[in-house]
Amino acid sequence: MVTRADLHAAGVTKHQRLALVDEGSLVPLGRRTYRHAAAQLDDRGRLLAACLDTGGVASHRSAAWLHGLPGFVAGHPPEVLVASPHADYRVDLARVHTTTWLPTDDLVETAGIPCTSVARTLFGLAALVPEVSADAVRGAVDDAVRLHLATDKWLWWRLEKLRCRGRNGVAVFETILSARSGGLVTESWLEREFLRVLAAAGLALPICQARIRARGAFVARVDFLYPEACVIIEVTGAIGHSTPAQRAADARRRNRLARLGYLLLEFTFEQVVQEPAVVVDELLMSLAERVAA
Secondary structure (H helix, E strand, O other): OEEHHHHHHOOOOHHHHHHHHHOOOEEEOOOOEEEEOOOOOOHHHHHHHHHHHHOOEEOHHHHHHHOOOOOOOOOOOOEEEEOOOOOOOOOOOOEEEEOOOOOHHHEEEEOOEEEEOHHHHHHHHHHOOOOOOHHHHHHHHHHHHHOOOOOHHHHHHHHHHHHOOOOOOHHHHHHHHHHHOOOOOOOOHHHHHHHHHHHHOOOOOOEEEEEEEEOOEEEEEEEEEEOOOOEEEEEEOOOOOOOHHHHHHHHHHHHHHHHOOOEEEEEEHHHHHHOHHHHHHHHHHHHHHHHHO
16 A cells, blocks of 8 residues: 555656546555555454544544454454544545644554554543443454453543543543442542552551541541541642632632641652652651651
């Protein structure tokens, strides 16, 4: 297969290209992609042609098939994702999805075809619910982990990154990952991962989702609390409170807890996942200082 750009780079003029098409040596596949007359396209060839013709990458169900996830096919036409939401991609060669955000972390090459990573592919499937059933997406996540194509921790990390971009499918994907983690004992996977870090270090576990009161009145609900030491721990994902009103409310809440004698520790997603030893050390020192005081 070749594109018009390939032919131009090889020195083939427009007149020569049209002559090759007229004589049957080149067979048009789309608006700017051709195959040699002797070449027969299989599913991978059609998917590659769709990527070349649109400038996109294999995505959604086609990418799931390319990654080897059971139950998915290449698609006719195959699905591709293009990082340009304003162009006209109404072509017979592909079903085109568009996005405003396609970082290199979400791109891989499989069997010589550019495609979305496993995590972005699963997220794309979640965005297709109900066109694709939630059960099918749940099965795809299970299969990806079972086949060692992904881990729960990695999928949660990608969800945190994609969540802040306002992507479709967040609620579906988060529900599936939460169910895989064993229920809703806490409010998020990050909170459960924090508890796992503490348990692995041999620390006594704090109270989860504790309600703080002062003179009988509700003050705040916090992620974790060590009541004897009056130490509160909050874990935060990629999204924080960003508006002035939200930041002001957060500040008032922190100040109120400080006046009541609580020490508030905050750990980010990256700290909990990438630097658990640092998190444990910080917590141990804080608990020791509070007990000594």
